Amino acid sequence: GNSVTQMEGPVTLSEEAFLTINCTYTATGYPSLFWYVQYPGEGLQLLLKATKADDKGSNKGFEATYRKETTSFHLEKGSVQVSDSAVYFCALNTNAGKSTFGDGTTLTVKP
Amino acid sequence: DTGVSQNPRHKITKRGQNVTFRCDPISEHNRLYWYRQTLGQGPEFLTYFQNEAQLEKSRLLSDRFSAERPKGSFSTLEIQRTEQGDSAMYLCASSQGSDSNQPQHFGDGTRLSIL
Numbered sequence: 001g002n003s004v005t006q007m008e009g010p011v012t013l014s015e016e017a018f019l020t021i022n023c024t025y026t027a028t029g030y031p032s033l034f035w036y037v038q039y040p041g042e043g044l045q046l047l048l049k050a051t052k053a054d055d056k057g058s059n060k061g062f063e064a065t066y067r068k069e070t071t072s073f074h075l076e077k078g079s080v081q082v083s084d085s086a087v088y089f090c091a092l093n094t095n096a097g098k099s100t101f102g103d104g105t106t107l108t109v110k111p
Numbered sequence: 112d113t114g115v116s117q118n119p120r121h122k123i124t125k126r127g128q129n130v131t132f133r134c135d136p137i138s139e140h141n142r143l144y145w146y147r148q149t150l151g152q153g154p155e156f157l158t159y160f161q162n163e164a165q166l167e168k169s170r171l172l173s174d175r176f177s178a179e180r181p182k183g184s185f186s187t188l189e190i191q192r193t194e195q196g197d198s199a200m201y202l203c204a205s206s207q208g209s210d211s212n213q214p215q216h217f218g219d220g221t222r223l224s225i226l
Contacts, residue, residue, distance in 0.1 A: 004153075032212040043115075043219040044154070044202070051212040089153050093211040097142060098167065099204075101153030 002027045006090050006102035013080055013109050021075040021105045023064075023090035031092040033057075033066050033073040034099070038087045047075075047088070080109045113137070115218035117203050123224045124193060131189045132221045136205030143186050144215060145178055146202040147171065154202050160186060161209065190223075198225045 007022035025031065035047040035057070048057035053068035062077045073090060090102040116135040124130055136143050141162050146154035157176070158168045162183035172178075175194075180186040190197055200222050204215035 034214055036217075044204075044217040046214040046216075049212070049214055091153075093213075095211050097206065097209055097211055097213065098144060098156045098159055099146075099154070099215060100156070103151065103153045 002031070002092060002094060002100040004090050004092055004100055004102040006088075006105050008105070010106040010108060013107070015082055015109055015111050016079045017109075019075070019077040019080045019084075019107070021088055021090075021107070023073045023075065023102060025071050025073065025090070025092050025100075027071075027092055027094060027100075029095060031094055033064070034091045034093065035062070035064055035073070035075050036089045036091060036101075038089065038104070040086070044089065080107070082109045082111055085109050115203055115205055115216050117201075117218035117221050119221060120219065121222045121224070123226065125226050126193055126195060128193055129189065129191045130193060130223060131187055132201055132203075132223075134186045134188070134203030134218060136185070136203070137207075137216055138184075140205035140207045140216070141183070142206045142209070142213075143180055144204040144206075145186070145188050146204065148200040148202055148220070149198075157188075193223075193225050195225050198223055 032051045034049045036044045037047045048059040050057040050066035056065045087104045091099045144159040145157040148154045160180040200220040204217045206213045
């Protein structure tokens, strides 16, 4: 079956530090890959996506590249802000459209 | 775009009672999904609809769980004879089309607590 493995958290960084959250996946076929973010007290919302190999998704300074050869979709940001503190979920969609999620990584950014 | 709406936000009930949750998706979205999320884990797929048809159910969805989407718009998720292990956040999401590249739009969830 499909599965997503995320880097375990929590992750604590100082403001302006570089962020990487690792995500690897196992899937049949060619899934689309997503990062969702959940801010405190809010629902999940899409951060970025990539739908085929070598695509790079980007939004709000975050980036992730679909790497088929390593089955990875690592999330990066060059300079984090306090407002980036949230839980980040890596997910994949199969042809059926339903999503398989990782367990989430909690990021705390300190001023 | 008014977003996905879920009601109630919180539900506290005694073990053995029945509960029903409602989800109103984004109006033009034909797909609707239910997930369950427990603390420290990601959402787990329960079931999904395309219009009014229920196309897939997870093995997590025991016979105490039933979901409907009678007119292809809002959906309800009912849990009968609730158990302690049913305590979780129940998330609803919707999307348009059937392509795997469509992201899902999530509601804020219904938190169920079983006493």
